[in-house]
Amino acid sequence: MPELPQLGGDGWESLYLDGEWKTREDRLAVEDPYEREELASVSAASEGTVDEAYETAAAAQTEWKGTPPQERAEVIQNALGVIEERHEELAELLAREAGGTRLKAEIELDIATGMMELAASFPLSSPGQHDRSVTPGKENIVKREPVGVVGVISPWNFPFHLSMRAVAPALALGNAVVLKPASDTPITGGLALARIFEEAGLPEGLLNVVPGRGSEIGDRVAGHEVPRVIAFTGSTPVGRGVASQAAKALSEPAMELGGNNAHIVLEDADLDQAVDAGAFGSFVHQGQVCISINRHLVHESLYDDYVAALADKAQSLPVGDPKDEETIVGPIINESQRDQLAEYIEETVNEGATLEAGGEFDDLLLEPTVLSGVENDMAAACNEHFGPVAPVIPFSDDEEAISLANATEYGLSGSVHSIDRERAERVADRVETGMIHINDQPINDEPHVPFGGVGASGIGRYNGDAIKDELTTTKWISVQREEREYPF
Known part of the structure; x- marks a missing residue:
């Protein structure tokens, strides 16, 4: 079995189109955010390449949708086998391209394969239904069919999982896919998936990977007339544009967007437990997670103790090379993200907050940072900061906590801590989010449970039966089994 190409070599120079690896003159430089060295030069797709990819996918899908379900399931199972065999190599790819620590890589690969295991059951567990009719002698049949072609635009933070959670179900359900990975992570978010499914025996043309800059091909991927669903994960401002392009083409947008998630600690x-959960929820993968904790809302009676304990925890976390298995906090993905974080921290301190821990940068490394005396409208709290930053905001009672949590356009995830479960549930019920977790933190993702947000955090749901609904359509067939009488 051929090896997955190694980073730093010549193995990732091509994009993947119609089952072939094709080279283009325009290139994307892939950089290790810790070593700051170029790892690969990947072919960048043009708008014409996107057109070709969609046309190829549409042609291949016609036959694929009629393939026996067990054959589609077998491809997904084969891909799982490839991932298991390539586990160490994929973990290294995630460290070197995405700056993910070993802990983060294990989390990402675990949730990705969990989703794939569930997707492998979809071909044999997606039946239609028979319904009675209001017309005598008639039978109603509702079939569930693949939508056809799915466009997937994935982000750089969890590139492998957030691509796979759309790609694997789409293929399992009989669709073809055109995948545009983020330009920071074209390998782990795209080309590695192409290698895996190629080895798994996926027929040619069903998965096409078109790396490219969003500014150059993003609108073409999102607004093309061929796909019937555009699955996007990323920031809310970009997501609004993607959804608008999809809507113009009458494609259904499946959008998982930004968050400003609150970790509520009642008195x-x-x-x-609340501090341990808060540290994990803010600092895993450098806080570069859409469902990470953006704000710590802590009752005033616990506030000082919580801030002190969280600051101690932050200062104890190893920061450095993500390839070192002891490292907990690795590099920020790029200079733009780093500079934005630095600005948020500086603005928040200038607005009156106190820096309790961290705040220092070493190139793309940022020490885990804790800010006290924060108010809800300060820069690090009102914005989705997407970094290892923990603004801690006091509140006086449950009503204020709920009001603070809801004072945002976002509604993705959150958490509530209390030894009184009923009280915690009452608070959780009133926090306007798509997901919320009691006596835990917001970074949770289970393959069989619907995943998604409300408000500016997105449209639609991933995982389980919810992703089946996103990636299939229903067709009503009625059969008049007895002669029908008409009024004329």
């Missing part, structure tokens, strides 16, 4: 919470 009867177990402080140690």
Whole structure:
């Protein structure tokens, strides 16, 4: 079995189109955010390449949708086998291209393969239904069919999983896919998936990977007339544009967008558990997670103790090379993200907050940062900062906590801590989010449970039966089994 190409070599220079690896003159430089060295030069797709990819996918899907379900399931199972065999190599790819620590790589590969295991059951577990009719002698049949072609635009933070969670179900359900990975992570978000499915025996043309700059091909991918669904994960401002382009083409947008997630610590919470959860929820993968904690809302009676304990925890976390298995906090993905974080921290301190821990940069490394005396409208709190930054905001009672949590356009995830489960549930019920977790933190993703947000955090749901609904359509067939009488 051929090796997956190694980063730093010549193995990733091509994009993947109609089952072939094709080279283009325009290139994307892929950089290791820790070593700051170029790892690969990837072919960049043009708008014409996108057109070709969609046409190829549409042609291949016609036959694929009629393939026996067990054959589609077998391809997904084969891909799982490839991932298991390539586990160490994929973990290294994620570290070197995306700056993910070993802990983060294990989390990402685990949730990706969990989704694939569930997707492998979809071909044999997606039946239609029979319904009675209001017309005598008639039978109604509702079939569930693949939508056809799915466009997938994935982000750089969890590139492998957030591509795979759309690609694997789409293929399993009988669709073809055109995948545009983020320009920072074209390998782990796209080309690695192409290699895996190629080895798994996926027929040619069903998965096409078109790396490219969003500014150059993003609108073409999102607004093309061929796909019937555009699955996008990324920031809300970009997502609005993607959804607008998809809507113009009458494609259904499946959008998982930004968040400003609140970690609410009520006065009867177990402080140690709340701090441990808060540290994980803010600092895993450098806080570069759409469902990470953006704001810590802590009751005033626990506030000082919580801030002190969280600052101690932050200062204890190893920062450095993501390839070192001891490292917990690795590099920020690029200079733009780093500079934005630095600006948010500086603005928040200038607005009156106190820097309790961290705040120092070493190139793209940022120490885990804790800010106290924060108010909800300060820069690091009102914006989705997307970094290892923990603004801590006090509140006086449950009503204020709920009001603070909801004072944002976002509604993705959140968490509530209390030893009184019923009280915690009452608070959770009133926080306007698509997901919320009691006595835990917001970074949770299970393959069988619907995943998504409300408000500016997105449209639609991933995982489980929800992703089946996104990637299939229903067709009503009625059969008049007895002669029908008409009024004329």
